[in-house]
Amino acid sequence: MWSEILSTAWRARPPAASFGPSPRTPGVSAMAQCEVCGNDYDKTMEITVAGARHVFDSFECAIHAIAPRCEHCGCVVIGHGVEADGRFFCCAHCASKEGHGELRDRTGPQVA
Numbered sequence: 001m002w003s004e005i006l007s008t009a010w011r012a013r014p015p016a017a018s019f020g021p022s023p024r025t026p027g028v029s030a031m032a033q034c035e036v037c038g039n040d041y042d043k044t045m046e047i048t049v050a051g052a053r054h055v056f057d058s059f060e061c062a063i064h065a066i067a068p069r070c071e072h073c074g075c076v077v078i079g080h081g082v083e084a085d086g087r088f089f090c091c092a093h094c095a096s097k098e099g100h101g102e103l104r105d106r107t108g109p110q111v112a
């Protein structure tokens, strides 16, 4: 589930290692290239999804590459979303439009 991926796999670099004077050579060992836009950046983030490691320079690029899209309205699912039969939807409304009226948004106090 996407929300579980978010909570377990989004591992940005520790910010303390990226700022201020460093005894290490700055900008060399930490440089990495965004796999979406190709930007060489010293504060890239690594995200592991289903065992596959990805490197991005921004959340925008990460979302572009790995966030699921709602199968009804086509928007990028960057929140909790809902899942039915392996298909992602941005919300229960979209899921119901595709025949999954049993789903409920997993937000708020109604979560079991």
Ligand SMILES: [Zn+2]
Pocket (backbone or CB within 6 Å): 034, 035, 036, 037, 038, 039, 056, 057, 058, 061
């Ligand atoms: Zn990028």
Ligand SMILES: [Zn+2]
Pocket (backbone or CB within 6 Å): 070, 071, 072, 073, 074, 075, 089, 090, 091, 094
């Ligand atoms: Zn939708």
